[in-house]
Amino acid sequence: MTTSRTALVTGATAGIGREFVEQLAGSGHRLVLVARDEARLQSVAAEVRQRHDVEVEVLAADLTDRAGLARVEARVADRRRPVDLLVNNAGFGLKERFLVNDIEAEQQMLDVLVTAVLRLSHAALGAMVERRHGAIVNVSSVASFLPRGTYSAAKAWVNSFSEWAHNEYSPDGVQVMVLCPGFVKTEFHQRMDVSRDSAPGFLWLEAPDLVREALADLGRGRRMSIPSKRYKAIVGAARVVPIGVLQRAQSLGRK
Numbered sequence: 001m002t003t004s005r006t007a008l009v010t011g012a013t014a015g016i017g018r019e020f021v022e023q024l025a026g027s028g029h030r031l032v033l034v035a036r037d038e039a040r041l042q043s044v045a046a047e048v049r050q051r052h053d054v055e056v057e058v059l060a061a062d063l064t065d066r067a068g069l070a071r072v073e074a075r076v077a078d079r080r081r082p083v084d085l086l087v088n089n090a091g092f093g094l095k096e097r098f099l100v101n102d103i104e105a106e107q108q109m110l111d112v113l114v115t116a117v118l119r120l121s122h123a124a125l126g127a128m129v130e131r132r133h134g135a136i137v138n139v140s141s142v143a144s145f146l147p148r149g150t151y152s153a154a155k156a157w158v159n160s161f162s163e164w165a166h167n168e169y170s171p172d173g174v175q176v177m178v179l180c181p182g183f184v185k186t187e188f189h190q191r192m193d194v195s196r197d198s199a200p201g202f203l204w205l206e207a208p209d210l211v212r213e214a215l216a217d218l219g220r221g222r223r224m225s226i227p228s229k230r231y232k233a234i235v236g237a238a239r240v241v242p243i244g245v246l247q248r249a250q251s252l253g254r255k
């Protein structure tokens with residue numbers, strides 16, 4: 001990728017976002033790091049500056065909070081300090097089924113997975129279309145192709161929005177790509193209190209491989225990136241199996 005560009009990554013302190021930061025800094029990008037935990041942001045920023053000798057800004061914000069999100073929108077839209085690449089990555093899942101979850105927890109998940117992606121993309125696209133340059137990576141999930149409750153539904157929104165935006169804005173010189181990871185070894189499942197034994201070993205991807213493949217796909221101008229042959233095959237199958245069959249398969253073994 002081109003050097004001396006600025007990338008803003010949400011959820012930059014852990015997992016997939018932290019790996020985007022590492023690889024983008026390695027290719028000479030200046031970084032803007034967004035997450036809630038300020039101390040952790042400062043510590044990641046110090047590590048990245050030291051290892052890659054690039055400028056790193058931190059922006060502590062809770063994306064479920066409209067005022068916090070507005071500060072990130074303002075940074076993304078700032079014409080004096082252009083953001084060339086936006087990585088909408090922050091996200092989390094809920095362990096319990098829909099009716100067991102508190103509705104406010106469901107709302108917060110929707111706020112981070114959908115509202116933040118919508119508003120940050122709007123802010124970024126406005127500035128990028130004016131400059132006729134820029135790219136957005138929206139991190140979705142292989143779950144978007146499966147009937148797995150509100151998390152899947154939110155990620156399906158990310159796919160639909162991103163695929164539309166890819167076609168809409170590529171004539172303006174702006175690339176939008178949706179990244180659909182399968183299971184990745186990050187803090188995601190630990191934060192949900194779900195063990196890695198919940199999926200067979202061969203399904204777990206390493207974040208560095210995933211992000212390397214995603215950035216290569218971005219470089220090739222792809223609309224969607226599904227890293228690894230395993231998950232390309234799984235998504236190919238999920239697209240042809242009727243939803244009722246997928247839903248019955250999902251519910252096997254569930255109470």
Ligand SMILES: NC(=O)c1ccc[n+]([C@@H]2O[C@H](COP(=O)([O-])OP(=O)(O)OC[C@H]3O[C@@H](n4cnc5c(N)ncnc54)[C@H](OP(=O)(O)O)[C@@H]3O)[C@@H](O)[C@H]2O)c1
Pocket residue numbers: 010011012013014015016017034035036037040061062063064089090091092093112139140141142180181182183184185186187188189191
């Ligand atoms: N891991 C997987 O198996 C997997 C599979 C498919 C898709 N994904 C998707 O990949 C993305 C990244 O997940 P990950 O696995 O890397 O998760 P992770 O390791 O748990 O990291 C999540 C990051 O998001 C930040 N974050 C969480 N809530 C936030 C909020 N309200 N406001 C701002 N930042 C917030 C966290 O920092 P703070 O806590 O400090 O805010 C952290 O930096 C998510 O969109 C997830 O849905 C993950």
